[in-house]
Amino acid sequence: MTEFTGLDMEMEILEDYHEVVDMLERLMLFIFQGLNERYAIETELVRAVYAVEPFKLPEAGNVPRIEFAEGIRMLREAGETIGDYDDLTTPQEKKLGQLVLEKVTLT
């Protein structure tokens, strides 16, 4: 896309970047829970046209976190070739998402 609306945030860090991860985690839960609660009718209408699975939302504080090295390991186990510090390609990101979803639903 040559033009899009970005939702951006930036914050001061007191100790480490986990504060940002915490903030984003709570933000995402807030948005998805809010969509479930406040926009159920609209979501259902869209779902009637496009097959979308219902959101699987963990409880706050129970959102799985996977370290980068662990993510790389999971991708390699799934047959991907990737260096320790490589950026993920879009297909790899999608694949990792799928792997994480499988892992989380299993446990």
Next chain:
Amino acid sequence: MTEPETSRQPSKSALKKAAKAAEKAKKKAEKSAKLQDELQHRQREAVDDEFNTESYGEQPSLQTTHHDWVQFSKIDKHEDQLCIFRCVVENARIQSAKLVFLTLSQGLESIQMVVSENREEGVSKAMVRFAGNIPPESVCTIFGIVKRTSEKIKSTTVQGFEVHAKKIYILSKAQVPLPLQPADSERPLPLEEMKEASGEDEGIGGPLVSLNTRLNNRVLDLRAKINHCIFIIKDGVDSLFQEFLRARHFIRIHTPKILGAPSEGDVTSYKILERLSDTEAGGSNVFRLDYFQGTAYLAQSPQIYKQMAIQGRFPRVMEVGSVFRAENSNTPRHLTGMCCLCYHETNPRTSFPDSKS
């Protein structure tokens, strides 16, 4: 030092020589005494420094510890407690070798901190000296006890409490001198007419910082409280605009800003402009830009899209977004880029849109 005894009558030059030597020896003695003094002083200081050097420094000895960081705005809940703050040192006022006052700030809030030598409390003279030399605008981690003050402190926003320092770590030391002090940006820019009328720049209580200096050091300029206020107020307008309209069932839309044709006005002018040549269309107050092989225009107004939304049976829409106008006029009323707050709603009688922006 004693003069060497000479049996013979000394000559004039020998006398002179001896006097010179004596002078030299005296100077040497003085110098060594001074050195000795200095050495002792340094040793004393070293002892002083050795005592509790953990309590201050430029390298914070803390790893990730998940402290409960305290905000100055909530300090009244922490009376007599040891608290941990992340803050900026606004200034340091050295009272004596044993006492320094610092003004600490967090955004718009500020508080006074006392660094007073107290061996039992673990505050050494060296720590007091360290605190007094912290350059303004340095970011620090502070451990201190919150104390209620007997008198109101007038120079800070927190007036009923102060912090008694226990530990001070500089996290990010500010450059000395800074290109501009944030406090300098808190004075109004002089108006040309006013300057001519008063005939002088002085007497305002500090150096005048030119707009260029401010813009060349915008990060420092932004630290000025007045700039924080301006941004907070702008966000407030944005938020209140949306709050009011959203409560009245307006939905916020985001319309494109890179357009295939100039955007001004209603559908008819849009159609007319579409037929104009590039130069003609670009000659009006729109910005043109290369769009791969073709030409695109920056949106001057979200008008057409809002109207499309209304025609699309969205009863009420609003937008907060940037628009661009190639206005070559140097006035505050003609801006080349701005943030536009606008809304659109259906007029139930005509079923044509009413627009406000």
